[in-house]
Amino acid sequence: MxxxxxxxxxxxxxxxxxxxxxxxxxxxxxxxxxxxxxxxxxxxxxxxxxxxxxxxxxxxxxxxxxxxxxxxxxxxxxxxxxxxxxxxxxxxxxxxxxxxxxxxxxxxxxxxxxxxxxxxxxxxxxxxxxxxxxxxxxxxxxxxxxxxxxxxxxEALPFSEVKPEDANRSGRAIKESVPGALRFAVKNPPAGFKEVYFARRTMHDSRLPVEHLRMSDGLASVSVYVENKNPEIESGPRSVGAVNFYSRNLDDYQVTAMGEVPPLTVKTIAEGIGLKNGGR
Missing domain, CATH: 2.50.20.10 (Lipoprotein localisation LolA/LolB/LppX)
Structure with missing residues (x-):
């Protein structure tokens, strides 16, 4: 491939x-x-x-x-x-x-x-x-x-030349990651799921940073988002096709886990999220 x-x-x-x-x-x-x-x-x-x-x-x-x-x-x-x-x-x-x-x-x-x-x-x-x-x-x-x-x-195929500068000309700039260490921990995730990627970035046209952690077992993957409480996001399970979501409140934050995995998987991961040092 x-x-x-x-x-x-x-x-x-x-x-x-x-x-x-x-x-x-x-x-x-x-x-x-x-x-x-x-x-x-x-x-x-x-x-x-x-x-x-x-x-x-x-x-x-x-x-x-x-x-x-x-x-x-x-x-x-x-x-x-x-x-x-x-x-x-x-x-x-x-x-x-x-x-x-x-x-x-x-x-x-x-x-x-x-x-x-x-x-x-x-x-x-x-x-x-x-x-x-x-x-x-x-x-x-x-x-x-x-x-x-x-x-x-x-034998060969052409490459398409797309550069990040194109986003600036279109009026939509790339959302850069904000440096920082992971402020939360995942306790007792399902077997095989490990942390493979982390970024703190602005999302949803907001200036407030959102922490994004990606977990994978090598085939299936789950994204975990930790952000300030959002009244538009309902707590509990949701699904769209093969993608399942689970959201919960954690102090002043909203935790959401989502991925093409069974509902039990995203619930287990979301319920296992805990803040480090009060989330500071």
Missing amino acids: RSLNYEGTVVFFRNGRLESMKYSHASAPDREQERLISLNSPLREIVRNGDLVSCRYNDTQTVVFDHRPFEHSFLVNFSSHLDALANLYDFALSGEEDVAMFPAYVIDIQPKDEFRYARRIWVEKLQFLPLKITVYDLSGALLEQVVFTEQHVK
């Missing part, structure tokens, strides 16, 4: 909606880039250069940037340490099928506990590229699907 140049049309099924996008992955010895171009409204282009992700909206020419050092692909993220994943998931070769007219291996990924979802991945036999990825809830119902309708491996 990281070393080949390939492109195609991808259909995303998320949150009960279907969306078709053109996908391309360009690779060079010193860089790697992913691009998604929407085929329907709202028209936009999303580009990932390393840990910098940009989104350009065609109607307004607005460009928004975000740093995502914890993600490596728009399609599927795997830890480079598969041995650690084996402690949390069972991997099994369950058959062979054709996807986008390519023969593929079908790999089932079953969690060993109730804190993560099952997945199935169709891997093309020759180049070992993913052709289809599905996510299932604890009852086995389909939550999310990504599938190539066509895919082509190329």
Whole structure:
């Protein structure tokens, strides 16, 4: 996935909606880039250069940037340490099928506990590229699907040159992280979930900093946000498609955990959040 140049049309099924996008992955010895171009409204282009992700909206020419050092692909993220994943998931070769007219291996990924979802991945036999990825809830119902309708491996693909300065010209500047140490601790998270990324930044067009902690088990991930109390955010569980949320009050702060994981996972993580030294 990281070393080949390939492109195609991808259909995303998320949150009960279907969306078709053109996908391309360009690779060079010193860089790697992913691009998604929407085929329907709202028209936009999303580009990932390393840990910098940009989104350009065609109607307004607005460009928004975000740093995502914890993600490596728009399609599927795997830890480079598969041995650690084996402690949390069972991997099994369950058959062979054709996807986008390519023969593929079908790999089932079953969690060993109730804190993560099952997945199935169709891997093309020759180049070992993913052709289809599905996510299932604890009852086995389909939550999310990504599938190539066509895919082509190329000798080379062009890189799209998008620079953070473009955001300034569009009137939307990148939200920079604010230095500082983590002011809260996560007690007794579900097995395998570890802290992989932390930033303190301004969000929601607010000048007040929001702490963002990303946790991952190497396949599934959860974001934790700690901010000043927001009366617009209701405490308790919520869900949007495959993404579950859980919010609670903690002194003068609002804690929200969210991710494509079961409701119990985000609740366990949110309930385990505690402030260090009174949150100062």
